[in-house]
Amino acid sequence: MLRFLDGVLQAHRLPPTPVRAASPLGRRKVEPRLCLSQPRGLPPLVSVKKFTPRFLLSRPLLWSLGLSLVSLLTSCSYDDIPIGSTSLNSRYTEEQPALSGNGRFLAFVSNRNGNHQLLLYDLEQQQFVRISGLNRPETIAENPSLSYTGRYLTYITTDQGRPVIDLYDRATQQSQTLTPIYRGWVRNPSISPDGRYVVFETTIHGQWDIEVLDRGPNIELDIPNGAPP
């Protein structure tokens, strides 16, 4: 809501732009008059007058339209944190809990606020943690799993209807797909506490089997403070 209000305010703040836009117009108005004063003046001057009001309005109108569209689009993105509630459970379904390695964070799937969303709860502060950019409007996220301090979050989502395993990094606030070219149905991913390995169920051998994915030695490991790497 706040974002939307901001967008409206921006749209209202726009009118100063016509002033700026008017100044080049003034010059343009002057130029034709100067050249028109030498031959016969009147008919072209009228045509200039017809031309100017259209120009004067169209520029700021286009700007305000564009900006208000942008603000509308940004305001339509999901708000991750349930407003006004610090309660872990609601009157709707909460399922698929996943604890971080240190036991502080709890990721789960909830149906509150009228949509299926993945939420992250801080058990120490007893409030929700913002995970912006994870819940997207055109798909759902399922089966969360957390690393030791809750930095990495793996979950199942769909990419054009195909199930894929995504990894969300809370440090960069971005998701990446771990199985972009994997040919097979995947399910139930689980990330190791240090964040290097991800195990998941796969159908690639004709039945449910377990696959282990190695993210490599060059990733930033999620290890507790003071622990040897």
Place this chain on the structure above:
Amino acid sequence: MKSSIFLPIFVITGLLSGCAGYPRILSYPFDPGGQSLNSLGSELNPQISGRYIVFTSDRRGSQDVYMFDMVTSSLVDLPGLNSLDTIASHPAVSENGRYIVFVANRQGRSAIFFYDRETRQSRNLTSNLQAEVRNPTISADGSRVAFESSVNGQWDILVYNRSGQPLNVPQDPR
């Protein structure tokens, strides 16, 4: 003009090095005899913590919990965890491989069991919870257990500590 040559070069080298790199799928030997990670039976609900992967498999004719050690590439014995009259599902293990939580379905009732590999004992964490339970998870340090319960007529999440005491988490007034 010359700098435009470098862009495709960088792209190509990046692509080439990316092909040999990570993330990649590790291959563990497939064993029809059932001594490895995958077998002729189905393997379900894997969960990784440290060097251990716990999962359920029906490779011996009943659905049981297994634990695989990634370092030694072999199964770890879990004496006293699986029993004949019980379906065990959704296991989760702590990072040191000592504690395993799982759902056991016995005599029509489901319960969250907490298994200690050192004492070889399973303890029922939800014996005084008159409700269906499912999907348990344990933190890597073994301090907390979370699971779903139907005690309020819908699936809600409960968080317990290791000894089975509910954590004080704010709940909506009902």
